[in-house]
Amino acid sequence: MKxxxxxxxxxxxxxxxxxxxxxxxxxxxxxxxxxxVPHLTLDFIFGKPxxxxxxxxxxxxxxxxxxxxxxxxxFSLPFGIGxxxxxxxYAKKNWFTDLVRxxxxxxxxxxxxxxxxxxxxxxxxxxxxxxxxxxxxLTLALLNLPVLVRVTEETLRAVPDxxxxxxxxxxxxxxxxxxxxxxxxxxxxxxxxxxxVAGRALGExxxxxxxxxxxVSRFAPDFNLFASGETLSVHLWYIRSEAxxxxxxxxxxxxxxxxxxxxxxxNLLIALPSRYLQRKAAGKSS
Amino acid sequence: MKTSAVxxxxxxxxxxxxxxxGENQALYEIDLSVPEGSITAFIGPxxxxxxxxxxxxNRMNDLIPSVKITGSVLVDGENIYGAETDVVHLxxxxxxVFQRPNPFPMSIYDNIAYGPRIHGIRRxxxxxxxxxxxLKQAALWDEAKDRLNKSALGLSGGQQQRLCIARLLAVEPKxxxxxxxxxxxxxxxxxxxxxxxxxxxxKYTIIIVTHNMQQAARISDTTAFFLNGVMVEHGETDKLFxxxxxxxxxxxxxxxxx
Numbered sequence: 034m035k036x037x038x039x040x041x042x043x044x045x046x047x048x049x050x051x052x053x054x055x056x057x058x059x060x061x062x063x064x065x066x067x068x069x070v071p072h073l074t075l076d077f078i079f080g081k082p083x084x085x086x087x088x089x090x091x092x093x094x095x096x097x098x099x100x101x102x103x104x105x106x107x108f109s110l111p112f113g114i115g116x117x118x119x120x121x122x123y124a125k126k127n128w129f130t131d132l133v134r135x136x137x138x139x140x141x142x143x144x145x146x147x148x149x150x151x152x153x154x155x156x157x158x159x160x161x162x163x164x165x166x167x168x169x170x171l172t173l174a175l176l177n178l179p180v181l182v183r184v185t186e187e188t189l190r191a192v193p194d195x196x197x198x199x200x201x202x203x204x205x206x207x208x209x210x211x212x213x214x215x216x217x218x219x220x221x222x223x224x225x226x227x228x229x230v231a232g233r234a235l236g237e238x239x240x241x242x243x244x245x246x247x248x249v250s251r252f253a254p255d256f257n258l259f260a261s262g263e264t265l266s267v268h269l270w271y272i273r274s275e276a277x278x279x280x281x282x283x284x285x286x287x288x289x290x291x292x293x294x295x296x297x298x299x300n301l302l303i304a305l306p307s308r309y310l311q312r313k314a315a316g317k318s319s
Numbered sequence: 320m321k322t323s324a325v326x327x328x329x330x331x332x333x334x335x336x337x338x339x340x341g342e343n344q345a346l347y348e349i350d351l352s353v354p355e356g357s358i359t360a361f362i363g364p365x366x367x368x369x370x371x372x373x374x375x376x377n378r379m380n381d382l383i384p385s386v387k388i389t390g391s392v393l394v395d396g397e398n399i400y401g402a403e404t405d406v407v408h409l410x411x412x413x414x415x416v417f418q419r420p421n422p423f424p425m426s427i428y429d430n431i432a433y434g435p436r437i438h439g440i441r442r443x444x445x446x447x448x449x450x451x452x453x454l455k456q457a458a459l460w461d462e463a464k465d466r467l468n469k470s471a472l473g474l475s476g477g478q479q480q481r482l483c484i485a486r487l488l489a490v491e492p493k494x495x496x497x498x499x500x501x502x503x504x505x506x507x508x509x510x511x512x513x514x515x516x517x518x519x520x521x522k523y524t525i526i527i528v529t530h531n532m533q534q535a536a537r538i539s540d541t542t543a544f545f546l547n548g549v550m551v552e553h554g555e556t557d558k559l560f561x562x563x564x565x566x567x568x569x570x571x572x573x574x575x576x577x
Binding site for chain 2: 126193196198201203205206213214218313
């Protein structure tokens, strides 16, 4: 009797938690979106910002967010995935490998603002670049590198050894096995990792305040790597703390809503094709 | 179905092979000769070393870092543990079917075409021919021909194992190593795989590890019995099962242990 009651209590408890989380999330989304969406006119989304008068837009910041994201992925993906493949498939089990793995784990837990200060010292001061899109993207890449290494290693390790054996027993080289079996098989995991990293890069502010700056180029869109490039997240911080414009509050609300929508769209864009591929490989769809 | 006379061309010769996992010796002084175009069965209780020996024949044991091997294995007269051995080339010639069916999470077509593709065949027309031929050889064509582009993971266990055999045949090996290929299959699928081995031995040399003594008796020309890392006896299957020369073999096949 008692165990049945406990079971019912546990069931109820976990349902409650599920609904609680869902409730908090919906309330949060509703709060941000209901305040921000009314401000999302085309002029606001694609227009240029104003320094002193009302009615400024966030077009350049939106562009910079994606430009810096793309650059940081360009820098971090080859190294992150490469190092993950090395750790999972090539590295021998010895103290050196353990040291590399330990260092990666430690780097993954370093607060982003510390990376920001490092990037500021290296790119802004020591190399004398000043606030640049390039410096911001490189520092972001450093932040995301350890996460990518971990995710790649973990997903490759999750691929059953029977696939490796099957490929090698057909006379494949190790590289053919990695490229044609392991990477396609672990693609869903890799994509999840990349989504995670991309979302974090879009939302990152501390690093970019120190490295990419809080101003935007007069030209938009400006592909110049050495221009300073404020992103949406940084703009949100800037507008609520230092801006002089009278409509700062509504710009902040609009920016917050836009940021959330952009991250959602990005996640869907990456996740949907990946899920389709996964279902296809598992034989669930035609 | 069985041929009692075995062709005399020697395909594989194992000489004085010792194998260690770290400090533990798993195989002792194995000497074995496998004639071309025959089926050889390895039998013995779990942990006797029969699968380990099978895996030395195409160097799949290389994947385990602690394995140490002394002695030699000759395939077509060449020592595959020699300094100049091309392991990739060896495994193309000496292919393996595993205990659990392990199709790749790809379409049936891509599974079969995987081997030919990595060996450089690109033209769709050539691949189509190989896929059809391999599936027919593995007696899977009728069941698979209408779903070539569907995932291989949607096949039943028995179909998956025949797919793995077809995938192996597509790279045209000379020797097929089968590591308990039917232990995860139902009786009907097992029968199909057994019938398949009979058809394949015309063209291939087959070595099959099995737990099932009836299976060894049904399909093999010669049988080797292993116990605790030692090859106790190797001879013609009929003789080994009716009139074994070693007391331990007799005890095992009459069910006194194992």
